[in-house]
Amino acid sequence: MSRRSGEPPHHRNLTCYVNYGCRLPECADRYREWNRNRATAKRAGQWQPHVDAEPVRHHLRKLEEHGISIRQAATLAGVGARSLHPLFTRPIRHTVRPEIAAAVLAIDPEQATPTRIDATGTARRIEALVADGWPMANLADHLGVYRSYVHALIRRHEDGQKILASTAAKVAAGYDHLAGKRPAKHGIKQRQIKQARNLAASRRWAPTSYWATRMDVIDDPDFEPLYGVTRREIIAQDAAWVMRTTGLDRHATAQRLGVDKSYLDHAFRDHPQYAVEVAA
Known part of the structure; x- marks a missing residue:
């Protein structure tokens, strides 16, 4: 293998010694120890060389197409995300430990795909909190999602798109915590409360008090709330x-x-x- 030019990205493993010609004492010691361990494993018949990383890289791309990030794949495989990121970042790693390859390739994208559900209940919960006077920007921290995603969840419902079940669970938990509480007692200014309520009124979003006796249908897309309808x-x-x-x-x-x-x-x-x- 030809040597790479420039400074090694770090001095934590054999890459700097083998690929960049690094000869720092601690890196040389690391390389010699690895060679000793390899020789011992070979004599015991336990040595397994690294395998081609391309099948692993291809499988990770397939998982991403199914909505599974590299970090999620690492969790499913029971390995550290740092062991997978070098397969995509320069300098590209071309080999991988066999146990890591086996664990990643064993992930079934169909079974591991995050569960997605109808967004109706999630959107209604957000809308109800806004109708209570909670601005969307302030809901993010309580719902455990990004600020821009609060409004995006409503748009996804309007567009008929599904959302992650885990996201729906976060919003439901946040809703249960905030329903019936007064935003003013949680630092929300009256001007912001009024703006939120005006937005909800213009779109006929029902408040939490409306849903309090209808929680059995809040997730039902076939139920049509008639709040604000004469x-x-x-x-x-x-x-x-x-x-x-x-x-x-x-x-x-x-x-x-x-x-x-x-x-x-x-x-x-x-x-x-x-x-x-x-x-x-």
């Missing part, structure tokens, strides 16, 4: 569905819903996004 809007929604699916006119639809036609007309006028017209 009876008139509910009638408009129901009428729109009835008219589209049955072809009934407004008068017949109003009768089916148990309201006067004038009430239905007002409901559609107040909520034109639901207004439906059908042929007489």
